[in-house]
Amino acid sequence: MDVRGARQAVEQLIDRPWFQGTVIAVILVNAAVLGFETSESWMAEHGDATHAIGWATLVVFVVELALRLFAEGWRFWRSGWNVFDFFVVAIAFVPGGQASGVLRVLRILRVLRLLSTIRSMRSVVAALIATIPGMGSIAALLVILLYVSAVMSTELFGATDPEHFGNLGSSLLSLFQVTTGDDWANVVRPTADAHPWAWGFFVGFVVISTYVVLNLFIAVAVEALDRQTEEDNSEMVDEVEHHMDESTTAILAAIEDLKRQVSALEARLEARD
Amino acid sequence: MDVRGARQAVEQLIDRPWFQGTVIAVILVNAAVLGFETSESWMAEHGDATHAIGWATLVVFVVELALRLFAEGWRFWRSGWNVFDFFVVAIAFVPGGQASGVLRVLRILRVLRLLSTIRSMRSVVAALIATIPGMGSIAALLVILLYVSAVMSTELFGATDPEHFGNLGSSLLSLFQVTTGDDWANVVRPTADAHPWAWGFFVGFVVISTYVVLNLFIAVAVEALDRQTEEDNSEMVDEVEHHMDESTTAILAAIEDLKRQVSALEARLEARD
Amino acid sequence: MDVRGARQAVEQLIDRPWFQGTVIAVILVNAAVLGFETSESWMAEHGDATHAIGWATLVVFVVELALRLFAEGWRFWRSGWNVFDFFVVAIAFVPGGQASGVLRVLRILRVLRLLSTIRSMRSVVAALIATIPGMGSIAALLVILLYVSAVMSTELFGATDPEHFGNLGSSLLSLFQVTTGDDWANVVRPTADAHPWAWGFFVGFVVISTYVVLNLFIAVAVEALDRQTEEDNSEMVDEVEHHMDESTTAILAAIEDLKRQVSALEARLEARD
């Protein structure tokens, strides 16, 4: 068997349901292993077995990636999902990677391979990402609103309540918290007790930011609904047009019939001439 | 009267509005009894009467179930609602059931018989359950996001804030709490004061999880709206098609009229020949 | 002028824009008076003037009601809004009404006369009330869910956390608070620290009740959207049908033309006979 034949055989193997199923199962096992590794008491007792299973799942990932690289060649790198798969597996082989804390933590990103491997998850993620541009302008408006309000409250309230508004970073976080509606009254109360007019500032901020966030949510919802509506509408248009075509056909047939009648009349006259 | 006749008679009895009404009333009485039983002061004074009424409602439930089992025979077990009704009543007769705390608590599930007995509640519950599959993929995405973030925060912040991120379970609960938007800033503050970069992690988590939950909600809303829209659309298509049929009929009648005229002309010519 | 003539004159007076405007202005003045009356420092200084203005507004209300009663006669009592207007004004004349605390408080309900007097507010309130039946079944489901969960948590957690789950009333309130998503983790934490499995109960409750509330909201939204969609759809159907009628008219005219042509042919043949 030559290389091209081998490639095709590997490609068919990769597309088999049982192969996909095995990879998904191994990702789930790997997720469980990484979960157990966070428990010191478990690792003290079953540490060796857990590490062994972890390495075994890694071997499966490497073999699967090698097969896909062999089958797809350079095309492999064209898909963002594939690049993602490659890097989350490659993390394990960065020198010192098992020691360094951050790289250790990044290993859990391998669980996100569920998103790249299961087809329906892939399309859900793609759909979520596709709606992001539609909210770009409103999200920018929210960021501008947060920044302007944060600079203002740092200058105005920084001395009064240094914990929440002491510097630009704290102010941004405090106002982001207010925007999510979480415990905003307690963030705002120390300042507003000192400067009663500050209530006006904060109630205004709550109303405006809630309104902007609401419109952000509505923009996402309208886009989702619109996709649905467009499908429904084109179905409806098809149905009405199909019915219209039937009516038109019936009318044209009747006219055709009439034409034949007139032609017969003409023929009769012609015959008489 | 033979068995078949008796079955039919019982079936008719069960479907009578007053029978249904009585069962619903008894479920409500039973609900009130179970409510009063939680009050020690009430039970100290009226305990015997309350227990007596409780046993009386149970007798009604058993009789009703026996009638339905007799009338429907083996078909009874085909409906999930019936199986549910059987088990919530059967709980009372598990040996030691009145003593054991958990079984005592499960008796309150009998109130849920309102959902299986009132027809409009049944269809609401069925509709709610029917929308669950449509959100499957996004719910799975949320679970994956929670799991990955929980493993990460256990490894990164477990030592800093053991109360919220000490083990995988605590982390999952803390992040679930953050996802519901409840008091998230207080969960996050101890950790973020120790590691300033942690704000980035948590703000990112809040934004992404809010976005996923929003899309979960939108998926449910779009499905509900779509059902409504489909009805509206088919009504609209029917109306347009009906109008179109009337137009077509008028046109075809005019052509038919013309045909008759041409036929008359033909007849005249034929007569002259 | 006889009584009927007087009634018509009064009816016309009541419908004048300046009369309506005056009543609305007096309601606003009355609202301000009731607001100032809550401030002890204001009442110490301007108490007499404020009371005087309050009594003057009351006189206006009585005169307006008397005019409306005279003009509309028995028909007055047919409208719920009118009955509401009558009672919020009548409160002031209940013996001891100015002394008793509760009746004093109820005077503020006069501000709600804005809802009955301003036409656009009336229709908004009517629209809000009209959507209530559509959510009846789901609201009932939420109430059943709250009741069942409250009985369960009273029995299971009453001893552990008497403040939140000590009796059925506290449990209902605590779970209502959890349902609104307000500070639920703090309500739940003392119990869940004692019984770790309680997290399962509460997370389940949060998920299910959020889902039911979401569906309650969606039911309201779908109803509002549906009203809008129906208008849009009937406009669209009208437009399409109008276009269709024009097409049909054009076709029928062409056929009519053809008929005249055939008739002319017939006449020519007849003339030749």
Add this chain to the structure above:
Amino acid sequence: MDVRGARQAVEQLIDRPWFQGTVIAVILVNAAVLGFETSESWMAEHGDATHAIGWATLVVFVVELALRLFAEGWRFWRSGWNVFDFFVVAIAFVPGGQASGVLRVLRILRVLRLLSTIRSMRSVVAALIATIPGMGSIAALLVILLYVSAVMSTELFGATDPEHFGNLGSSLLSLFQVTTGDDWANVVRPTADAHPWAWGFFVGFVVISTYVVLNLFIAVAVEALDRQTEEDNSEMVDEVEHHMDESTTAILAAIEDLKRQVSALEARLEARD
């Protein structure tokens, strides 16, 4: 070159993409400068450079405004956006403006020039403002509800919990906080522990105000959706009408054909006469 020619040249200059881009970049630099000015440690080290850059951006703003004033003449003042641009720049030249705290703070409003300068932001802001009238009546209803409830709770609970309900202002803020769903149970608990019936008042307020806010949100969403739907519908109507026109054209052509046939018949008869 005369004045008119100069005006046209300046107008073209202002509309160039690179000119717009430069202005946007300068606004962003100015935003960063105002951000850095809130940090004392940064200003201690780089204060002079930061101030210099701040003045430079101001010079750019003044030049840009002067060019636009020259190019547009009196028309400049007709657009609200232009007036806004003028005032946020003019703030810097109010005598004592650099010293006074409030005017210092207002300088950050210059960042909002991003909204007036970037075309897509301008249309987003215009769209947000356009939806405000549609929610006027429901917002008024919410304000009335808040005011009535605030007067009531001041009179009823002012003595019990002076912190939250001591005067009309506090009550309005506390109830606004309850309306946003933030920490409402803690606001309400001290009062409700003293007067158990107060739970009824507050739960009623939560349910009604949530319902009104929900309807406020739905009004905004329905308006946004309606704009989308109207576009979709008119597209759909166009498509159906185009198809209908094609059918009508085909039918009329067939009838025309028939007419020619009859005319030929007529001509033949005429020729024979």
